[in-house]
Amino acid sequence: MKNREYQQIDPQALATPPPRPLPEHMPKRVRRKWEVFPGKNRFCCDGRMIVARQSGVLPLTLGLILLTSGLFFIFDCPFLVKHLTSCIPAIGGVLFVFVIISLLQTSFTDPGILPRATPEEAADIEKQIDNPTGSSSSYRPPPRTKEVVINQQVVKLKYCFTCKIFRPPRTSHCSLCDNCVERFDHHCPWVGNCVGKRNYRFFYTFIVSLSFLTAFIFGCVTTHLALRSQGGNGLVFALQASPASALELVVCFFSVWSILGLSGFHTYLVAANLTTNEDIKGSWSGKSGNEDIGNPYSYNSIIKNCCSVLCGPMPPSLIDRRGFVPSDDSVQTSPVEIELPAAKNDRNMVGRAVTSGRRPPPSPPVVTLQQPAISIQSHSTA
Amino acid sequence: MTTELFLHNLQELRHSASLANKVFIQRDYTDGTVCKFQTKFPSELESRIERTLFEDTVKTLNNYYAEAEKIGGQSYLEGCLACLTIYLIFLCIETRYEKVLKNISRYIQEQNEKVYAPRGLLITDPIQRGMRVVSLQSLQTSVCVCECMWSVEAACSSEAVVSPP
Numbered sequence: 211m212k213n214r215e216y217q218q219i220d221p222q223a224l225a226t227p228p229p230r231p232l233p234e235h236m237p238k239r240v241r242r243k244w245e246v247f248p249g250k251n252r253f254c255c256d257g258r259m260i261v262a263r264q265s266g267v268l269p270l271t272l273g274l275i276l277l278t279s280g281l282f283f284i285f286d287c288p289f290l291v292k293h294l295t296s297c298i299p300a301i302g303g304v305l306f307v308f309v310i311i312s313l314l315q316t317s318f319t320d321p322g323i324l325p326r327a328t329p330e331e332a333a334d335i336e337k338q339i340d341n342p343t344g345s346s347s348s349y350r351p352p353p354r355t356k357e358v359v360i361n362q363q364v365v366k367l368k369y370c371f372t373c374k375i376f377r378p379p380r381t382s383h384c385s386l387c388d389n390c391v392e393r394f395d396h397h398c399p400w401v402g403n404c405v406g407k408r409n410y411r412f413f414y415t416f417i418v419s420l421s422f423l424t425a426f427i428f429g430c431v432t433t434h435l436a437l438r439s440q441g442g443n444g445l446v447f448a449l450q451a452s453p454a455s456a457l458e459l460v461v462c463f464f465s466v467w468s469i470l471g472l473s474g475f476h477t478y479l480v481a482a483n484l485t486t487n488e489d490i491k492g493s494w495s496g497k498s499g500n501e502d503i504g505n506p507y508s509y510n511s512i513i514k515n516c517c518s519v520l521c522g523p524m525p526p527s528l529i530d531r532r533g534f535v536p537s538d539d540s541v542q543t544s545p546v547e548i549e550l551p552a553a554k555n556d557r558n559m560v561g562r563a564v565t566s567g568r569r570p571p572p573s574p575p576v577v578t579l580q581q582p583a584i585s586i587q588s589h590s591t592a
Numbered sequence: 593m594t595t596e597l598f599l600h601n602l603q604e605l606r607h608s609a610s611l612a613n614k615v616f617i618q619r620d621y622t623d624g625t626v627c628k629f630q631t632k633f634p635s636e637l638e639s640r641i642e643r644t645l646f647e648d649t650v651k652t653l654n655n656y657y658a659e660a661e662k663i664g665g666q667s668y669l670e671g672c673l674a675c676l677t678i679y680l681i682f683l684c685i686e687t688r689y690e691k692v693l694k695n696i697s698r699y700i701q702e703q704n705e706k707v708y709a710p711r712g713l714l715i716t717d718p719i720q721r722g723m724r725v726v727s728l729q730s731l732q733t734s735v736c737v738c739e740c741m742w743s744v745e746a747a748c749s750s751e752a753v754v755s756p757p
Contacts, residue, residue, distance in 0.1 A: 311678045325722035334616045358621045367621070375724060379625050393625065412679060507624055518663050521671025523689045524682060525661075528722040 244531040248326055249389040257531035259318040262387050265402030268317055275313070275420070278461050279306045282427050285454040286434045293437055298430060305423040312416035313401060320527040321406030322392035324373065324381060332374035361506035380507070382487055392525075396486040405486075408527065411520050414476055421469045428462035431455050483508040483515040617650065617726040627657040629718070629726050637728065641711050649703055649715070653696065653726065660692035693719060 244257035252261050261268075279302070287299040327335070356367045356376050367376045370383050373390045377383070382394035384404050393407035405413045435455055438448035449456050479489060484505060488494060494505040509515050615637060620630045631650045633643045670688060674681050700717050708715055709731070716727045 330614050360624050521668050523667045524687050
C-alpha cells in the first residue's frame with residue numbers, strides 16, 4: 211500500500227526543476243570576503259566602507275548638522291561679518307569640516323571587529339576544554355569563562371558562542387551588529403556604528419568638535435539677535451527679521467547640553483582609560499565593596515592615558531574585507547559532506563523525507579521511489 | 593548500516609587528522625590587551641621541532657608586535673599629526689603598525705622557508721586569523737588526509753549503488 215501511494219506521485223513534478231548542480235561543478239565568480247561576512251553589517255564601495263545594518267539615525271544626525279550649519283552660514287554670517295569680524299565664518303567653517311569628516315570616519319570605519327573562529331580553531335578550543343576533565347560520557351557545555359591575571363588583577367575572559375572564541379580582555383559582543391568588537395565602548399545609533407578600538411578617536415574628535423560647533427553657533431546666533439534687537443527694536447523684531455536664527459537657537463540650545471555632557475563624560479573615560487561598557491557595568495569601580503579592584507589597563511597618569519587612547523598607534527582592520535574568498539577549501543570539503551548524507555537520504559526517504567525537509571537528490575524519480583520501499587523492509591527485518 | 597560505519601570512521605579520521613594537522617598557539621593576555629602569544633611549547637610538536645627554535649620564533653613575533661604597539665615619541669607624533677589632519681592622513685600614508693606587519697609577514701615567510709618547511713611544518717601569519725592564534729600546520733598529513741577522504745568517499749558511493757536490490 212505504501213508503495214502504491216508513493217508511486218502515485220507524479221514524477222514529472224519532481225523532474226521539472228533542472229537538477230541543481232553541485233557547487234564544485236558550477237563556474238563560480240570569485241567573491242570578496244565582505245560578501246560572505248557573517249555579521250550584521252553593510253558594506254559600500256566594494257568593501258571599502260563598513261556600517262552597521264541599522265544605520266537608523268545617522269541620516270538624522272547628518273541632516274541636523276547640515277541644516278543648522280547651512281542656516282548659520284546663509285543667514286547669520288553675512289550680518290556678523292558686516293558688524294563684527296570675518297573670522298566668524300572661518301572658524302565656523304573649520305569646525306564644520308572637523309565635525310563632518312570625523313562623523314563620516316566614525317560611521318564608516320571598522321570599529322575593531324574580531325573575525326569569527328575557523329572551524330578548526332573552534333574544535334581545538336573545545337578539545338582543550340574537554341581534555342582536563344577527561345570524561346565525555348555526559349554532555350557538559352563548555353565552560354564559559356577563563357581567568358587571566360593582568361597587572362595583578364583577575365580578569366575573566368568570556369566564551370562567545372556566536373564567534374566561538376574566548377573574548378580578549380575589553381572585548382564585547384554587540385548584539386546589533388552580531389560581532390565581537392575589541393575595546394568595545396558602545397553601539398552609537400547616532401553614528402550608526404559600534405564605537406571600539408579603531409574608531410574611538412574619531413568618535414571623540416566628533417563629539418568634541420560638535421560641542422564646540424554647537425556652542426559656537428549658539429553664541430553667534432545669540433550675538434546676532436542681540437545686535438539686531440538693539441536700538442529699541444526688541445527681540446520679536448529681531449526674530450522676525452531673521453527667522454532661521456530662531457530654529458538654530460532651538461536646535462543648538464537642546465543639543466548643546468547633551469553633547470557637552472557627553473564630551474565631558476568621554477574626556478573622563480579617556481583620562482581614566484575606561485570604556486563606557488566598563489563604566490556602566492562598574493567593572494573596576496569597586497562598587498561591590500572590594501577595594502582591591504582597580505583598572506588594570508590604566509597607566510595611572512592622566513596624560514599617559516590620554517596619549518595612549520587618542521595618540522596611540524592605529525591598529526589594522528582584522529577583517530579582510532576586500533580579500534577574495536578562497537575557493538579551494540569549499541571544493542575539498544563540500545563533496546564529502548554533500549554526497550554521503552544524500553546516499554543516506556536515499557534509503558530513508560520513504561520514512562522521513564516529508565518531515566526532514568531535505569530535498570531529495572536529483573536522481574530519476576521512478577527508481578528512487580521504488581527502491582527505498584524494498585530496502586526499508588529489509589532494514590526493518592534485519 | 594555499513595554506510596554509517598564509513599561515516600563514523602570518516603568523521604573520526606577527519607577529527608583526528610584536523611587536530612594532528614593544526615596546532616594553535618593562543619594569545620597571552622597577562623600584559624593586557626597588547627598582542628602577545630604564549631611561548632609554552634605545545635606537546636604535539638615535541639617530535640617535530642626543537643623547543644628553542646619554536647620559542648625563538650614566537651619571542652621574535654612578540655617583539656615585533658610590541659614594537660608596533662609601542663607608545664613612544666614616534667607614535668605620539670603620528671597621532672598628533674593625524675589629529676590635526678582629522679585623521680585623513682591615514683588614507684594617504686602607511687602607518688607604523690602596517691610597516692611592522694609587513695616585516696612580520698616577511699619574517700614568517702623566511703622562517704617557513706628556512707626552519708619549518710624542512711621539518712614538514714607551516715606557520716600561518718596571525719593577521720590571517722584575526723591575530724587570535726599562530727597556527728602551525730603539518731604539511732605531509734594534510735596530503736594523506738585528502739587521499740584517505742577521497743578513497744572513503746569512493747567506497748561509500750559504490751556501496752550506495754550496490755545495496756538496493
